[in-house]
Amino acid sequence: MENASGEELFQKTSRRPIYYDGWSKEHMNAFHDLELPQAVMAEDVGDVYGSTKLTIKDSVKESEGIFWPRDVKRKWTVGLFTGTSMLYAARTIMPMCIVTLSQEMAWDKTESGTVLSAFFWGYTMTQFFGGYLSDRIGGDVVLPVAACLWGLITFWTPQVAYISTDKNMAIYLVVLSRVLLGMSQGVHFPGMTSLVSRKVSEKDRSLTMSIVSSGSHFGTLLTGSIGSLLLDRYGWQMPFYAIGLGGLGWMLIVRYFLIKKHRQKHYVLDVKVGHIIDKKPTEAVPWLTLFTKAAFWSLLVAHFCENNAFYILLSWMPTYFHENFPTARAWVFNVVPWVVTIPSSIFSGYLADKMISKGYSTTFVRKFMQSIALYGTATFLVLISYTSSYEGSLTCMALAVSCCGFHNSGVLVNPQDIAPKHAGSVFGIMNMAGAIPGFVGVYMAGHILESTKSWSAVFNQTAAVCVFGCVVFTLFGTAKQLV
Numbered sequence: 001m002e003n004a005s006g007e008e009l010f011q012k013t014s015r016r017p018i019y020y021d022g023w024s025k026e027h028m029n030a031f032h033d034l035e036l037p038q039a040v041m042a043e044d045v046g047d048v049y050g051s052t053k054l055t056i057k058d059s060v061k062e063s064e065g066i067f068w069p070r071d072v073k074r075k076w077t078v079g080l081f082t083g084t085s086m087l088y089a090a091r092t093i094m095p096m097c098i099v100t101l102s103q104e105m106a107w108d109k110t111e112s113g114t115v116l117s118a119f120f121w122g123y124t125m126t127q128f129f130g131g132y133l134s135d136r137i138g139g140d141v142v143l144p145v146a147a148c149l150w151g152l153i154t155f156w157t158p159q160v161a162y163i164s165t166d167k168n169m170a171i172y173l174v175v176l177s178r179v180l181l182g183m184s185q186g187v188h189f190p191g192m193t194s195l196v197s198r199k200v201s202e203k204d205r206s207l208t209m210s211i212v213s214s215g216s217h218f219g220t221l222l223t224g225s226i227g228s229l230l231l232d233r234y235g236w237q238m239p240f241y242a243i244g245l246g247g248l249g250w251m252l253i254v255r256y257f258l259i260k261k262h263r264q265k266h267y268v269l270d271v272k273v274g275h276i277i278d279k280k281p282t283e284a285v286p287w288l289t290l291f292t293k294a295a296f297w298s299l300l301v302a303h304f305c306e307n308n309a310f311y312i313l314l315s316w317m318p319t320y321f322h323e324n325f326p327t328a329r330a331w332v333f334n335v336v337p338w339v340v341t342i343p344s345s346i347f348s349g350y351l352a353d354k355m356i357s358k359g360y361s362t363t364f365v366r367k368f369m370q371s372i373a374l375y376g377t378a379t380f381l382v383l384i385s386y387t388s389s390y391e392g393s394l395t396c397m398a399l400a401v402s403c404c405g406f407h408n409s410g411v412l413v414n415p416q417d418i419a420p421k422h423a424g425s426v427f428g429i430m431n432m433a434g435a436i437p438g439f440v441g442v443y444m445a446g447h448i449l450e451s452t453k454s455w456s457a458v459f460n461q462t463a464a465v466c467v468f469g470c471v472v473f474t475l476f477g478t479a480k481q482l483v
Helices: 006-012 025-033 038-045 070-105 109-125 127-137 139-161 167-185 188-199 202-213 215-234 237-262 287-291 294-324 336-357 362-384 390-409 411-418 420-452 455-476
Strands: 003-005 018-021 035-037 052-057 265-270 276-278
Touching: 070 109, 070 139, 070 167, 070 188, 070 202, 070 215, 070 237, 070 294, 109 127, 109 167, 109 294, 109 420, 127 139, 127 188, 127 420, 139 167, 139 188, 139 237, 188 202, 188 411, 188 420, 202 215, 202 336, 202 390, 202 411, 215 237, 215 336, 294 362, 294 390, 294 411, 294 420, 294 455, 336 362, 336 390, 362 390, 362 411, 362 455, 390 411, 411 420, 420 455
Parallel strands: 018 052, 052 265
Antiparallel strands: 003 035, 265 276
């Protein structure tokens, strides 16, 4: 391969901006003396984003230039928070509209449970693929493409429901659209985890992930407030149109105002070795090593149990209040639980980072946060069974959901601890396990309600699953790097 010196490379790229991270005078002199592969640079310098980022790495300490600068991190945090909000808004429209839709379509609770749980059939399919793809080509590439798909599917869902006048065929078509919606949304969290693990330093990850993940609660709040108003005033179709357009709008904003503006080619130059180090992962994920670690399996179990509670509450909470308190205003019980959950999620991230900076081990912090999430959720679910008043039920439900927010600084960040180089892929496997209760748990909840007419039976078995998950993660979980 023909080589070019650092000086020649500088001349070749002089018409494109080059960003120097941590370059001392010694580094500048070393750069001009390096023999760099011209063929590689000639191809890579012609980057579609029009800029190249060069970072010096020496044998003592690798530059931190691989992480977003503070202003860029702030913009991406806001962008990812907004995207997660739109994602969950699109996901939660159906649970909000299911009562009205089931009355119009003459669905019973089992059929309604099938429609609600169908989302997670597709959601499970693309978890690992989304994480693997994001680790390879970048989460900032995967997320906008997925948003385009789930935005379009959400927008067209009302039309799908009316394609056929036959009841069974209508259910099949709606279930298919829910499966496709789940498949397109399944890559979001693995892609976001991969992106954050590579672009945010370890000391800031808990807070960053808590903020962007709290978008899930804000999106649910958005659906419960504005969505409920649109539902009451214009019918169940309008929320799908509004949120679908919102998802497409977010995709365009991120594509043209974040990715195109801030994404840069990033090279690391080793002063002593004298060549470019590609920062993209080339090694395969050591699955065999992970599968032999009890800590990895405890991660899957804890995430499964937490999501089981969260998805049952997410899908069936509107129906619970409609049946038990028919005179209650929908926008109140669709809004209050998510209003209190957003600050609890952000606070958990702040508290986790603060505890780590004070000297607490990362393992202890992850287990502490997860204990609040699972034990807290279980406690308030049990209390709901002994509450008959609307105010008491709403309070217990709000506190149960708010405890779920601590999961964002517990198990949800753990893949970045145990496998920082493969966080997207590991998160994909974890979230694949976590999506299973989305269709099994949600469907079984509908079946139990149809058979027993008892909400206490649903809440008590959900609480028992939470306790089991917390015990497993407390005994076997860790935040030490495994691979």
